[in-house]
Amino acid sequence: MVVVATIAVLAVIAIPDFAKSRTAAQQEACISNLKQIDAAITQWVIEQRKSEASTYALTDTTLLAFLKGSVLPACAAGGTYTEGADVSILVTRNIEGHTLPGTPSPLPPAIQP
Numbered sequence: 001m002v003v004v005a006t007i008a009v010l011a012v013i014a015i016p017d018f019a020k021s022r023t024a025a026q027q028e029a030c031i032s033n034l035k036q037i038d039a040a041i042t043q044w045v046i047e048q049r050k051s052e053a054s055t056y057a058l059t060d061t062t063l064l065a066f067l068k069g070s071v072l073p074a075c076a077a078g079g080t081y082t083e084g085a086d087v088s089i090l091v092t093r094n095i096e097g098h099t100l101p102g103t104p105s106p107l108p109p110a111i112q113p
Helices: 002-048
Strands: none
Touching: none
C-alpha cells in the first residue's frame, strides 16, 4: 500500500512538469519554424531583387521554394502564420509567446533602392 501511495505522489508531482515541457517544446519548434520562414523570405528578397516595401504571400511558390520540401512548416501548437505587411516586417504567429526575439534585420545594402 505504501508503494502505491508513493507512486501516486510521484505521478502527481511529475504530470505538471510533462505538460510544461510539452508547451515549451511546442514554443521552441514554432520559433524555429519562424526563423526558417524569415531566412527563406530574406533569400527570396535577395534572389528576386525586392525592395523593403515589397509585399509577399506565404503561399507564393517562388518563396516556398526556399523552404524544405517547398511547403510552409506546420505549427506544433496548431496555430497559423501571418505574413507581415512588407518584407521588412517579420512573420508572426497567433499564439502568445511564439515570436522571434529581436527586431528584423535590414535588407543587405545591395538590395536597398
